[in-house]
Amino acid sequence: MTDRGARYDRNGEDEAERLDRHWNELLQELRLAQTGTQILFAFLLSIAFQAKFQEADSFTHDVYSGTLIASALAVGLFLAPVSFHRLVYRQRLRDRMLPIAGHMAAAGLVFLVIAMAGGVLLALDVVLSRSVALVVAALVLAWFTVFWYAIPAWVRANANGE
Incomplete structure (x- = not known):
């Protein structure tokens, strides 16, 4: 069992090794992010060419x-590094x-969250009432926000206060 206050540390790691490790972690x-985003993007591209979609409001x-657009921007940001x-x-x-590549990846995640919520809204708008689809898409957006941003921010804030 480890001490709650103990931090993960790489003793003896020089700057070049640290940079290489961080680059490999980012890759x-x-x-993971690229694969799902590219599949979502490809799926979205196919929708526009469906006859029924042309009749949509x-x-x-x-x-x-x-x-x-959010999906395309996410793909672009995930490939940019x-x-x-x-x-x-x-x-x-x-x-x-x-640091720049890390910011690109973080921005890609923001656009991916938007694309995921939009994809959910598009699909649910077909099978549920629009108001229910909007509520569920908002809940999905909130869910992503909590697990991708709020919890990590909380952990980071509490770790810095130790």
Whole structure:
């Protein structure tokens, strides 16, 4: 059993090893996020070409447009660190690249949350009343916000106060 106040530490790790570890951790996170986001994006692209979708109202088209754009922005932000790395490869800029790539990934998660809520709203608007679909989509958005942002922020704030 570990002490609650004990922190995870890498004794003996030099700066280059720390940067390499952080880069590898970021890549692992991006692999998970990219796959689902790309599948969502591909699915959303196919919807616009369905005959029934052409008959949908302007609300549905607006939600679809916002969801598609959010999904595309998430894909772009999740892939951006790969492009960034390729362009600065062997330039010894990992110390400058990592914080920027981390911000790109974090921004990608924001757009992914928006795309997920929009996708839920689009699907539920077909099978439920619009008001119920809006409430459920708002609950999904809140759920993501709590688990992806509020809880980690709470843990971080409490860890810094130890």
